[in-house]
Amino acid sequence: MYRFIVRRLIWMIPSFFAVSLVSFIIMRLPPGDFVTSYAADLATSGAPADQATLDNLRHHYGLDRPLYVQYISWVANALQGDLGVSFEYRAPVADIIWSRLGMTFLVASCTLIFVWVVAFPIGIYSALRQYKLGDYLVTFLGFIGMATPNFLLALFVMYVSVVYLGYSVGGLFSPDFVNAPWSMARLADLLRHLWIPVVVLGVAGIAALIRIMRANLLDELHKPYVETARAKGLPELTLTLRYPVRIALNPFISTVGWVLPTLVSGDVIVATVLSLPTAGPILIQALKTQDQYLAGALLLFQCIFVLLGTLLSDLLLAWLDPRIRYDR
Amino acid sequence: MNFRSWLTRAGGGLVATAGAALVGFAVLTGAAAADYHQSPTLDDAVKSGKLPPVEQRLPENPRVETPVEQVGQYGGTWRSGMVGGSDRNWMFRITGYEPLVAWDRDWTGKVIPNLAEEFSGNADATEFTFKLRKGLKWSDGQPFTSDDVGFFVNDIARNKDLFPSPPDWLTVDDQVGEFTKIDDQSFKIKFASPYGLFLQRLASVYGVQIDMMAKHYCSQFMPQYNKTNLDQLIQQAGVKSWSELYIKKCAVDTEANERWQNPDRPVMEPWMIHDPYVGGATIVTFERNPYYFKVDTAGNQLPYIDKLQISVNGDVQTLVLKVVNGEIDYQDRHINSNSNRAVFLDSAQKGDYRLIDEKNSDMNTAIISLNLTHKDPVKREIFNNKDFRIGLSYAIDRQSIIDSAYLGQGEPWQAGPRKESAYYNERLAKQYTEYDVKKANEYLDKAYPKKDDQGFRLGPDGKRISFTIMVIPALGDWLDATQLVAQYWQKVGIDAKTQTVDRTLFYDRKDKNDQDATVFEGSGGSADAMLEPTFYFPFWNESLFAVPWGDWYASAGKDGEAPPAAVKKQMDLYRELKGSADAEKQKELFKQILDIAADEFYAYGISTPGDLYAVVKNNMHNVPVAWTAWTYPAPVASNTEQYYFSK
Numbered sequence: 019m020y021r022f023i024v025r026r027l028i029w030m031i032p033s034f035f036a037v038s039l040v041s042f043i044i045m046r047l048p049p050g051d052f053v054t055s056y057a058a059d060l061a062t063s064g065a066p067a068d069q070a071t072l073d074n075l076r077h078h079y080g081l082d083r084p085l086y087v088q089y090i091s092w093v094a095n096a097l098q099g100d101l102g103v104s105f106e107y108r109a110p111v112a113d114i115i116w117s118r119l120g121m122t123f124l125v126a127s128c129t130l131i132f133v134w135v136v137a138f139p140i141g142i143y144s145a146l147r148q149y150k151l152g153d154y155l156v157t158f159l160g161f162i163g164m165a166t167p168n169f170l171l172a173l174f175v176m177y178v179s180v181v182y183l184g185y186s187v188g189g190l191f192s193p194d195f196v197n198a199p200w201s202m203a204r205l206a207d208l209l210r211h212l213w214i215p216v217v218v219l220g221v222a223g224i225a226a227l228i229r230i231m232r233a234n235l236l237d238e239l240h241k242p243y244v245e246t247a248r249a250k251g252l253p254e255l256t257l258t259l260r261y262p263v264r265i266a267l268n269p270f271i272s273t274v275g276w277v278l279p280t281l282v283s284g285d286v287i288v289a290t291v292l293s294l295p296t297a298g299p300i301l302i303q304a305l306k307t308q309d310q311y312l313a314g315a316l317l318l319f320q321c322i323f324v325l326l327g328t329l330l331s332d333l334l335l336a337w338l339d340p341r342i343r344y345d346r
Numbered sequence: 347m348n349f350r351s352w353l354t355r356a357g358g359g360l361v362a363t364a365g366a367a368l369v370g371f372a373v374l375t376g377a378a379a380a381d382y383h384q385s386p387t388l389d390d391a392v393k394s395g396k397l398p399p400v401e402q403r404l405p406e407n408p409r410v411e412t413p414v415e416q417v418g419q420y421g422g423t424w425r426s427g428m429v430g431g432s433d434r435n436w437m438f439r440i441t442g443y444e445p446l447v448a449w450d451r452d453w454t455g456k457v458i459p460n461l462a463e464e465f466s467g468n469a470d471a472t473e474f475t476f477k478l479r480k481g482l483k484w485s486d487g488q489p490f491t492s493d494d495v496g497f498f499v500n501d502i503a504r505n506k507d508l509f510p511s512p513p514d515w516l517t518v519d520d521q522v523g524e525f526t527k528i529d530d531q532s533f534k535i536k537f538a539s540p541y542g543l544f545l546q547r548l549a550s551v552y553g554v555q556i557d558m559m560a561k562h563y564c565s566q567f568m569p570q571y572n573k574t575n576l577d578q579l580i581q582q583a584g585v586k587s588w589s590e591l592y593i594k595k596c597a598v599d600t601e602a603n604e605r606w607q608n609p610d611r612p613v614m615e616p617w618m619i620h621d622p623y624v625g626g627a628t629i630v631t632f633e634r635n636p637y638y639f640k641v642d643t644a645g646n647q648l649p650y651i652d653k654l655q656i657s658v659n660g661d662v663q664t665l666v667l668k669v670v671n672g673e674i675d676y677q678d679r680h681i682n683s684n685s686n687r688a689v690f691l692d693s694a695q696k697g698d699y700r701l702i703d704e705k706n707s708d709m710n711t712a713i714i715s716l717n718l719t720h721k722d723p724v725k726r727e728i729f730n731n732k733d734f735r736i737g738l739s740y741a742i743d744r745q746s747i748i749d750s751a752y753l754g755q756g757e758p759w760q761a762g763p764r765k766e767s768a769y770y771n772e773r774l775a776k777q778y779t780e781y782d783v784k785k786a787n788e789y790l791d792k793a794y795p796k797k798d799d800q801g802f803r804l805g806p807d808g809k810r811i812s813f814t815i816m817v818i819p820a821l822g823d824w825l826d827a828t829q830l831v832a833q834y835w836q837k838v839g840i841d842a843k844t845q846t847v848d849r850t851l852f853y854d855r856k857d858k859n860d861q862d863a864t865v866f867e868g869s870g871g872s873a874d875a876m877l878e879p880t881f882y883f884p885f886w887n888e889s890l891f892a893v894p895w896g897d898w899y900a901s902a903g904k905d906g907e908a909p910p911a912a913v914k915k916q917m918d919l920y921r922e923l924k925g926s927a928d929a930e931k932q933k934e935l936f937k938q939i940l941d942i943a944a945d946e947f948y949a950y951g952i953s954t955p956g957d958l959y960a961v962v963k964n965n966m967h968n969v970p971v972a973w974t975a976w977t978y979p980a981p982v983a984s985n986t987e988q989y990y991f992s993k
Contacts, residue, residue, distance in 0.1 A: 050850035054857075058602070058818075058849035059432075061888055069887055069900065070511035077510065089730060107625035108594075108603045110584065114625030128757040146720075175665065180671050187671055188664040189628055193425070196629040197621050292659040295628045299660040303430050308850065 023333070030325050037321035038096070042089050044317070045310045051081050052105045053306045059307070076123030079105055092311065096318070102311030106304070111315045114300065121190060122296040125285065130277055133272075140224075141231025142263060152279040158226060171220045172291040179214060188293030190215075211290045215292055219285055227270075234269060238262035264338075271334050275327030279320045293338060349865035359575065380407045381645040382408075385420040388636055388650055397636055398487070400647055407463060408647075409640045411988055414451075414968040417644045418990030423653040424966075426677045427665045431625060434603050436679050438551070441654065442605070443982040444614045445553045446476060446495075447545055451984050453973045455768060455873040459559055461490070461639070462616065471540040478531045484560045484612035485638040492533040497561035499525035500567065505802050508598050510833055513555060514959060515547040518924075520902075540925035542932060546877060551979045552732025555600050560612040560932040564596040606630065616649040616987035623658075630656045640987060669961050670722035673696035676989070678960035678974065680979070684753050684823075690961055698965075704958040707975035709764050709775075710868025711752055712824045712883055714815060714831060715891035715949040717861050719783040721908060724807045725862065728794070732947060737789030739778035739950055741838045744830055748953045751826040761881040761949045764939065770934055771779060774882075774944040775951075786838050803839040812841035813862035816855065817923070819846045824865045830989075856893055864890045874977035876923070876936050882943045883916040884890030884909060886935070891948045916942050965992050 032247050053076045080091075092102060101111040101318050144156045179185040186192045195207045238244065239262055247257050286298035293299075297316060304313035384392070384400040391397040401798045428436045444657040448460040459465065464477040482490040498958055503512050503522050512522045521538040528534065537544070565571035568580065569588055585591050592598065597605035606623035607772060613619075614769035617632035632654035640648040649726045664679050669681060681690075682704075690701060716735065720726040728734055762775030767912050794811060796804040805811045817828045828844050835842040842863075847855075855861045866888075870878040880888050884895035892913075897906030899917050909917075916939050960981070973985035 048848065048850055050854040053848045054853045058821075058853045069897070070514070074510045104625060108607070109625045116628030122544055176664075176667065186673060187668040188659060189657070191628075193629060193673075196657075197631070255901060270588065272677070291663065293628070293657075293660040293664045295626065297497075299626075303432075 023329075026329050026332070030329075033325055034322065035093070036092050037325075038314075039322065041308075041314050041317040043130065045305075045308065045313055046085060048234070048308060050308070052079065053164050055307045056105075066292070069213075079103075080287060088273060089252055096315070097126070100313040102139070104304070104309055104312040106309040106312070107306050113310050114312065115297065115315060115319070117298045118295060118300060121294070122285075122298070125190075125212070125215050125289075125294065125296055126277065126280055127218070128212060129219045129223070130214050132220045133227060136220070137227035138225045138231060141228045142235060142258070145232040145235035145239065146226060146258065148232075153232075154298065160225040160228045163221045164229075165185055166221070168222055169287045169291050171221060172288045175214050175218055176292060185211070190295060215294055216290060218288055218292070230269060231266060234266035235262055238265050268335065268339060271338055274334065275329070275331030276324075278323035278327035350831045359383055361497040366469060374515075382641060383646045384636075385650075385652065386632060386646070387420070389637070389911050403483060403487075403637045404641065404647060405479040405483075405639050409460060409479070411465075411640050411642055411648065411971045411985055413642055413988045414970045414985075416968070417642050417646065418650040418968055418988060419993060420646070420650055420652070420990075421993075422651050422991035423655050423675075424651050425655045425657070425673060425675045425915065425988070427657045427659050427668060427674060427680075427916070428630070429659050429662055429665060430682050432603060432738040433658075433679075434606055434623060435601060437606050437623070437630070437632075437656065438601065438982075439616050439679065439979050440982050440986050441602075441617045443551065443979045444557065445549055446478075446556060447547045447549050447553075449978045449983050451970065453975070453978045453983070457545045462944050465545065468929060471542040471544070471925065472538075473534055473536045474544055474588075475528075475534050476532065478825065479639060480531055480615070480641050484563075484614065485561075485618045485635040485637055486563070486612040487637055488560065488562050490557070490560075490610065490614060491530040491535075492527045493530070494561045495533055495556055495863070496525045496527055496558070497565065498556050499523060500560050501565070501570070502559060502598065505589075508592060509588075512785060513552070515550070516556070520719075526684075527700060528976075535648065536637070536643050540927065542926040543924055545876065549878060550874075552600050557614055558600065558605070559596050559598075559896060561767055564592070565608070567592040567595050608906040615670055617651075617654050620643060620653075626633045630658065630659050632656075638987070649987035653988075657771075669699070672699065672963070674699075674961060675926060675963040675966050675991075676960060676969065676981070678958065682958050683727050684755070684956070684958060687959065694949065699961050699963045700957045702962050702969055703971050704974040705766075705872075705972065705978065706765075706955045706958050706973075707872040707874060707973050707978070708867060708869050708955050709767075709871025709953040710759055710761060710953065712822070712827045712865050712892070712952045713761050713868040713949050714828070714863060714952070715881075716813075716863045716866050716946065717859070717893075717895045719892045720862065720902035721811055721859060722808075724781055724805055725813065728805050728811055731793045733793040735947055736778050736949075737786045737793065737838065738835055738840065739782065739947075740782045740789065741834045741840075742950070742952070743834060744952055747827050747830050751823065752956065753772070753955060756953035758952070760947075761868055762944075762951070763875040764954060767872045767875055767941065768933065769875045771937065771940040771944060774940050777944060777947070783820045785837065790838055790840070797839055801839055802841050810841055811839075813867060814843045814845040816845050816847055816852055816861050817865040818849045818852050819851060822867050824867075828865050831950075831952075856890060857887060859893050861890075867891055869976075871954075872973065872975065877977055879920070879936075879939065882940055883920065883948075884913060885920075912942055963991075966990070967992060 031151070051070050056075070057067055057072055080088065095102060104111050104114055107114055140156055144153045147153045176187065180187050190208055190211045192207050195204045198204050244262055247261060285294070285296060286302050289296045290297035290302060301313060301316045302317065382400045382404060388397060392399055397403065399458045426440065445460055446462040447457050447465055448456050448533060450456040461478060461482060462476040463479045465474065466657055467474045478492065484490055499516065499522070502508055503516055516523050518537045518539050518541045523535040523537050526534045526536065548556065567588060569576055579590060580591050583591050585594060593604055595608050596611055605621060606619055613635060616635055616638050618635050620633045621627065621629060621631040623630045634649055634652055636953055666681050666686060666689065668674050669677060669690060684754055694700060716729040718729050720729060748756055750756060758779040760775055760777060760779060761841060762771050763769040790803060794803045794805060798804055798810055802810045815828055817824050819825045825846065832842045832844045856864060866882060870880055871909050872898055879885050884892045886900040887893050889896035892909065894907035895909040895913055896907055919935050919939050924934050926932050926935065958974050966989055968988050970984050972980055974980040
């Protein structure tokens with residue numbers, strides 16, 4: 019088992035370099051660079067900059083160096099913990115990312131818990147009552163949930179909360195609490211706002227999970243071991259939860275690691291619509307303006323999270339299900 | 347006419363002091379010192395001795411501002427919004443404009459006293475003298491003197507680390523102006539050659555740079571001033587060099603995010619930053635500057651409004667919803683599109699706000715430029731054929747475009763200054779704007795009569811005339827208009843196609859001169875036409891009809907490509923204009939430039955843009971119907987410090 023973990027960790031090193039290279043190339047694929055997009059931005063706001071200013075800027079940011087030099091110095095600095103400077107915010111990338119990661123983590127974990135708590139019981143119920151009224155109802159709602167684009171849902175929920183519930187628009191806090199120190203009142207304010215992104219982000223996930231849980235469980239419910247257990251007289255509920263549900267959980271455990279990368283980008287569009295102080299809107303903005311080190315750092319983080327998340331999932335799965343351990 | 351009388355005229359109603367060696371402007375005298383009042387929020391600080399009394403905080407001769415409607419009341423928080431992490435210019439636009447000399451509120455083109463109470467120039471416009479108000483103070487209470495201006499001109503603008511190339515508005519023939527101190531209040535700025543537009547440039551948006559940096563604060567970040575603990579400061583800030591530290595603390599660039607990131611930097615502006623605009627910020631706040639140098643006609647120190655609170659939004663729609671919900675007190679940026687107008691009117695009562703018109707300073711909704719300097723000699727020949735260009739102009743049904751793409755607002759218009767502008771030139775603005783397919787074909791037949799079997803005209807090389815019009819769908823309201831124009835051109839046998847591109851690709855291509863034709867907004871339509879003649883002759887690389895010619899002019903012949911004689915003539919005239927100290931002569935020279943522009947007919951316009959609007963809460967007052975522009979940064983140039991909330 020330890021050899022397995024070590025082997026996986028060693029493999030992460032070349033993966034990291036490959037991923038960093040791909041991130042960098044993706045960022046530089048669009049024509050022009052940050053200064054080009056900055057110039058376009060200025061010109062369309064009615065304040066065009068002259069060529070000398072732009073050349074100054076390009077030199078200041080080191081964008082006039084050859085691409086491979088830019089890449090090597092970026093990676094070398096990143097390995098020493100220096101992620102570079104965001105051109106747009108004119109601030110160290112690390113500051114920007116860390117200041118947002120806390121809220122991102124909060125939203126993502128609340129959403130995950132919400133999804134699981136709602137989806138598992140419904141999924142199980144739906145499988146046990148296959149082709150009954152309850153199953154049809156849940157299936158119907160589930161498909162609607164899956165088919166509704168969540169940014170649209172976000173707009174809808176936001177509108178309702180503003181117009182009928184008297185909330186302030188967007189964000190995770192009311193304006194008075196945004197920069198206030200932590201207190202019970204601020205916590206209450208946060209909870210009052212938090213349910214919106216959690217519900218909006220959770221709905222599609224819940225719908226999908228219900229379907230997966232139902233399908234997985236249906237595969238298991240008619241297997242001989244279930245019949246055997248039933249024949250031996252186990253109560254139906256105990257039986258279901260103890261055997262088929264545990265096996266039906268495998269796909270969830272093997273995907274739990276995928277939650278990690280969503281910390282960076284899972285909620286990009288919804289977070290933009292709701293003006294959440296999370297990492298998603300920053301990533302999309304950085305990509306739009308070609309703010310290369312900020313976007314690069316976020317993409318890099320995301321890739322590292324994918325690698326770590328996959329490892330985590332594998333370990334959890336091995337722990338949960340003895341049948342798939344490597345070194346039996 | 348000599349420079350003195352020009353100044354009198356340029357100064358409008360202000361009276362020139364007679365007989366003085368320098369022509370200065372007498373300034374309306376303020377209320378007697380004893381009558382000054384301050385915001386009640388400052389009373390405690392004054393009582394406890396933290397702040398000196400208001401008379402001592404104000405200069406001897408404060409600027410007296412006449413309120414738009416009436417003398418206001420103190421108090422309140424002005425709520426507005428930004429979108430994204432780099433929307434800094436909204437703050438520039440509401441509190442960032444406090445120049446030495448300013449535009450007048452109505453933007454007639456007059457330059458009036460602001461921090462400087464008197465100013466004048468010599469007859470050949472090479473030397474300008476300024477006298478500051480006595481007793482001006484930075485927001486930390488330190489005096490603002492000639493030394494602060496000298497610090498910027500001598501130590502900052504000339505510093506190669508901070509400005510690899512010096513600020514354009516302070517430079518003539520690549521030479522930065524020379525600063526000479528006369529006394530603590532008076533100083534001179536001298537240029538190597540005539541600079542007739544200096545005062546206008548100083549009053550324009552970038553001119554605020556000259557009083558953005560407090561010497562007593564900012565000099566501690568420079569090696570020539572700080573010999574003791576600079577290394578320590580650099581380390582503390584986590585930067586690599588003193589210039590990075592300087593930029594982080596004192597900004598330098600007027601449009602830099604850093605300008606709104608350091609609450610410690612003293613300012614001359616009505617409000618000072620409290621919660622800074624740093625990465626990850628979701629709200630930015632400002633508090634009043636207790637040392638602000640303006641009073642109203644009743645002797646109340648401005649600003650009236652206590653605080654600014656600006657939310658940082660991820661998306662424009664969020665901001666729109668905030669307006670509808672009554673969470674915004676004044677906003678125009680991002681939200682004032684035509685399509686939102688109905689939405690806002692619907693909820694005006696519930697949100698308790700009104701819409702106030704704003705005069706649009708742009709001259710055109712969309713300027714379509716064929717590339718007159720095309721790399722392909724065949725296309726260049728075709729585009730430079732004036733009959734061809736005239737024919738295409740007649741082929742456009744501008745009124746239908748106005749009706750379908752611009753909600754019926756505006757009138758057919760070429761690339762020329764607006765009717766309200768002092769530089770209005772009827773021929774330039776209106777020629778070839780009528781829709782006449784017969785005339786279009788006549789002109790096109792003169793140029794390229796041969797057609798292929800599908801009815802498309804053949805160029806001089808015997809191939810179909812075909813080109814793409816590059817348009818950025820994400821910006822502006824151009825796509826619909828462009829597609830219609832392409833259809834009209836197809837109808838007269840020209841194979842024009844619309845190509846949508848990202849803005850960076852657009853900029854990349856036009857900088858490399860790789861485009862056939864482009865669409866962009868027509869700015870510079872009012873008092874700013876002379877300062878930014880982008881579409882009147884190849885002025886710089888934003889002159890999309892001939893970027894290499896623009897480069898040639900902007901680099902004084904070093905880069906780009908030499909233009910033909912008529913264009914060179916315009917460039918010579920503009921150089922003469924810049925060197926002239928006489929406002930009437932400037933106007934006359936600019937008229938000649940515009941006449942040549944009309945002869946040359948560089949680019950197509952579609953229509954004049956309709957009025958814009960701002961959403962203003964019903965309890966906010968003293969908000970004028972003002973121009974919205976960048977050179978005259980709106981709304982701050984209409985004196986946001988005298989906006990107030992009624993109780």
